[in-house]
Amino acid sequence: MNASPTASTADAPRTTSGNVDPDSSAAAPNPLRSLPLHDLHLERGARLAPFAGFTMPIHYSPGILAEHKHTRAAAGLFDVSHMGQILLRSRSGAGAEAACALETLVPVDVLSLRTGRQRYAFLTTESGGIRDDLMIANFGSFLYLVVNAACVVGDLAHLRERLSALCSIELLSDRALLAIQGPMACAVLSALVPAVATMRFMDAGIFSIDGNECFIARSGYTGEDGFEISVPAAAARSVAERLLDHSSVQLIGLGARDSLRLEAGLCLYGHDLSAETTPVEAALDWAIQPARRTGGSRAGGFPGADVILSQLTHGASRRLVGLRPELRPVREGAVLFADAASDAPLGRVTSGTYAPSAGGPVAMGYVPRSLTQVGSRLFADVRGQRTPVTVCDRPFVPHHYHR
Amino acid sequence: MDIRYTAEHEWVAVEGNLATVGITDYAQAALGDLVFVQLPEVGASLPKGAAAAVVESVKAASDILAPLTGTIVEINPATVADPSLVNTQPMAAGWLFKIKLSDLSELGQLLDESAYRQITS
Numbered sequence: 295m296n297a298s299p300t301a302s303t304a305d306a307p308r309t310t311s312g313n314v315d316p317d318s319s320a321a322a323p324n325p326l327r328s329l330p331l332h333d334l335h336l337e338r339g340a341r342l343a344p345f346a347g348f349t350m351p352i353h354y355s356p357g358i359l360a361e362h363k364h365t366r367a368a369a370g371l372f373d374v375s376h377m378g379q380i381l382l383r384s385r386s387g388a389g390a391e392a393a394c395a396l397e398t399l400v401p402v403d404v405l406s407l408r409t410g411r412q413r414y415a416f417l418t419t420e421s422g423g424i425r426d427d428l429m430i431a432n433f434g435s436f437l438y439l440v441v442n443a444a445c446v447v448g449d450l451a452h453l454r455e456r457l458s459a460l461c462s463i464e465l466l467s468d469r470a471l472l473a474i475q476g477p478m479a480c481a482v483l484s485a486l487v488p489a490v491a492t493m494r495f496m497d498a499g500i501f502s503i504d505g506n507e508c509f510i511a512r513s514g515y516t517g518e519d520g521f522e523i524s525v526p527a528a529a530a531r532s533v534a535e536r537l538l539d540h541s542s543v544q545l546i547g548l549g550a551r552d553s554l555r556l557e558a559g560l561c562l563y564g565h566d567l568s569a570e571t572t573p574v575e576a577a578l579d580w581a582i583q584p585a586r587r588t589g590g591s592r593a594g595g596f597p598g599a600d601v602i603l604s605q606l607t608h609g610a611s612r613r614l615v616g617l618r619p620e621l622r623p624v625r626e627g628a629v630l631f632a633d634a635a636s637d638a639p640l641g642r643v644t645s646g647t648y649a650p651s652a653g654g655p656v657a658m659g660y661v662p663r664s665l666t667q668v669g670s671r672l673f674a675d676v677r678g679q680r681t682p683v684t685v686c687d688r689p690f691v692p693h694h695y696h697r
Numbered sequence: 698m699d700i701r702y703t704a705e706h707e708w709v710a711v712e713g714n715l716a717t718v719g720i721t722d723y724a725q726a727a728l729g730d731l732v733f734v735q736l737p738e739v740g741a742s743l744p745k746g747a748a749a750a751v752v753e754s755v756k757a758a759s760d761i762l763a764p765l766t767g768t769i770v771e772i773n774p775a776t777v778a779d780p781s782l783v784n785t786q787p788m789a790a791g792w793l794f795k796i797k798l799s800d801l802s803e804l805g806q807l808l809d810e811s812a813y814r815q816i817t818s
Contacts, residue, residue, distance in 0.1 A: 358755045359730035549729075553755050623733055623753050648732035648755050655733075677748075677760075 329375045330470040330527040331534055338545050345548060346443035348376040353547035361550035362650040365516055366691075369478035370546035371537055378446035379466040379524055380453070383436040386460075392437050395460045396430070399452070401573065401596045403583035409434040412498040412511045414581050416573060417449065422601030423569035424576065425452065427561065431498035431511055438498070438509055440471070440522070442563045470530035475520030475554075477694065478542040483510075483521050486536060490521060495695040503533050512696060515551070517558025517689055519696045557649040557656060559616060559688025565626055566614060566644040566658055572598070574605035575660065577614045582606065612641060612660045616688035619674065621681050623648045623655040628674040630659060630683070636673075640665065643674060652690040657683065700788075701807035703764045704816055708788055709807055711798075716765055719792040720752065720783060723817045729754040731780035736772040736794055743769065743796070745803055750793050752783060765803045767796035 326349045329335070335342065340351035351373065353361060364370055384391035393404040402415040412431040416424045426445040431438040441449045446465070453463045474483055484491040487501045490510060498511040509524035525533045537543050552562070561567050567576050584590050588603050596602075617624070628643040646657030657674075665672060668687055673680040701709045706724035710717040725731070733753040743749055743763040750761035772794045776782050783791035798804075808816075 353729070357730050359732070362755070549756055622735065622751075623758065625758060648753065650732075650755065 329373055330530040331373045331375065334531055334534060335373065335545070340545070340547065346376055348443065350376060351545070351547040353549045354545050356544065358547070358549035358553065359650050361544065361546045362553050364544050365476045365518060365546055365550060365554055366651050367476070368542040368544070369474055369476040369482050369520075369540070370516070370550070371534065371543050372473040372475065372546050372551055373470070373534070374473055374522075374551075375470040375527075375530070376443040377471055378439075378441040378443065378449065379469050379471060380439040380441060380450065381436050381462075381464040381466060382439060382453070382457070383462045383464070384460060385462060387435070389432070389434055389436070392461050393432070395457045396437060397586070397592060398595060399456055399597065400430075401582045401586050401599065401602055402430070403585045403592075404430060404432075404437070405592070406583070406585065407432045410497055410499055412496045412513060416567070416578065416581070417452065418573070418596055418598045418602065419569050420597045421569075422572040422598030422605070424563070424567045424571055424573060425449070425569060425597075427563050427567055429511070429513065431509070433498070433500060433509070438524075440524075444564060466524070468527050469524050470527050472523045472525060472530070472534060472537070473514050473516075473520060474523070474537060474543070475514045475516040475518045475546075477519065478540075479518070479520040480696070482537060482540045482543055483523075485540070486533075493521075493696075495519075495697045503536075504529065506533070508533070515558070515560055516554040517560070517691060517693045517695075518554075519694050553647050553650060556645050556647055556658070557652055557690045558693060559658070559690060561614070561658075562645060571614070571660070572602055572605055572610060574602060575610045575612055575614065579606060609663060612662055613666045614644070614658055615661055615666050616686045616690065617643065617646075617657040617659055617672075617674075617683040618686045618690075619646070619655040619657060619681060619683045622676065624657045624674040624676055624681060624683060628657075628659075628676055630661060631673045631675065631680065634673050634680040640672065649690055656690045658688070661685065701804065701809060702813035703762075703807060705762055705764075706817075707761060707764050709764050710792075711804060714798045714801060715770070716767070716796045716798055717792050718749075718761070718764055718794055718796060720761065720787055721813070721817075722787050725784045725787040725791075728752065728759060729756065731783050733758075734776045734780045734783065734793070736774075736777060737769045739769050739772060741769045743767065745800075752780070761793060763796065764807065765796060765798050766800050767798040769794055770797045771795040 335351045339355040400415045416427040429440045493512040506529040514520040624646045629639045630641040641661040643659040649656040670685040735751040737749045745766045748760045749763040
């Protein structure tokens with residue numbers, strides 16, 4: 295049995311999870327860091343593997359399939375403390391000044407983001423690519439950003455270089471980040487923090503859990519209703535255990551986190567998004583509000599604006615689409631062709647797996663503009679064999695956000 | 698029946714010149730829940746070490762290599778219909794394919810149970 299050479303970057307959970315000997319690939323340049331909940335993961339039977347410089351739980355004893363289904367049926371608790379939590383505060387103390395400053399780095403309307411609201415965004419490169427994708431929450435006196443683990447160092451350097459004159463930038467390295475996701479998430483969390491029950495999707499606020507200051511947003515990356523909870527590291531275990539006391543809550547590893555987000559049609563940085571893909575190519579137009587587009591009140595003014603604004607008007611030559619493989623799973627890195635015999639590659643699969651709730655294989659990939667129509671048929675090369683895939687709508691399973 | 702193993706975590710049950718092949722319990726546990734199985738075609742002639750089958754879990758695809766040179770004479774379609782059979786009964790109902798061996802001398806290169814246990818412990 296040979297594990298396939300699935301293409302993967304440092305932030306990918308997938309190389310290590312399926313291999314027979316996951317520990318042999320743990321060649322990290324720096325010592326691996328442990329999460330605040332490391333001991334809890336071990337006690338609860340986690341299978342751990344290196345991911346983005348951290349020792350992370352890939353799955354627990356139920357396995358990826360059962361964890362995935364449990365999240366959609368009840369509630370899953372995810373430890374995503376590897377992600378970067380950053381505070382951005384204007385030096386003048388005016389909240390709008392931090393928002394204006396951040397708008398010079400993202401093509402997103404931050405200024406109109408009201409206190410207590412959160413918005414999806416991305417940092418762009420000078421050539422219009424995506425440097426990282428992130429969440430921005432407005433807490434009034436500061437902005438709270440959550441960035442990808444593999445990008446923390448680069449993002450911090452970028453923010454400091456570009457914004458230090460106007461803003462203080464603080465990495466919250468003493469905080470854990472938990473996500474509780476699924477139809478039971480609200481019932482479980484509101485037993486601890488009753489006020490969360492009135493929050494709607496992408497609301498964000500500061501709450502106390504047992505006297506600990508927590509930043510809570512009604513969001514997540516599974517397509518389910520749920521919350522992300524930033525908690526002081528010292529209190530992470532007690533908060534996690536109080537959530538796990540509820541019979542409907544199970545710990546869920548990174549493996550199911552990946553299949554859940556893919557099934558929900560959500561992009562993963564380093565796979566579906568990168569410095570080589572623009573937001574328009576990645577079909578993230580929806581996240582660029584009118585104020586930042588051509589003709590808007592604050593049009594442009596972010597890195598790569600010329601490329602991105604032009605693509606918003608004229609379209610991009612390729613686009614990220616949902617794909618349904620007809621016969622078998624098609625994984626990241628599979629090259630796409632027009633037919634079973636063609637030698638001319640048309641694009642590439644960027645994420646692919648068997649989707650437990652959709653009940654079959656699903657994938658995403660970049661295809662030429664002429665083939666983005668739902669129903670377009672292409673062929674993916676899976677280790678020398680061509681297998682048909684059909685362009686389809688995302689998400690692959692309906693979202694259940696509490697709007 | 699003589700059961701041998703490969704370092705790639707396959708088991709091989711040999712009866713005369715017929716070998717039944719599957720993956721070990723260690724392999725199925727390491728791969729996790731299988732969701733897809735692709736088997737070779739009956740009649741295919743495969744050299745030892747050639748990719749014969751594919752098993753995929755949610756996270757990864759793995760090649761199953763022909764452990765011995767020969768011709769595929771039978772496959773187990775039940776594993777294609779229900780890949781979880783390989784997880785629940787890897788060394789019984791979850792067998793994958795049978796090979797009619799063309800070179801019995803290759804049997805000596807397989808591992809016996811104690812040698813296989815050593816590489817998985």
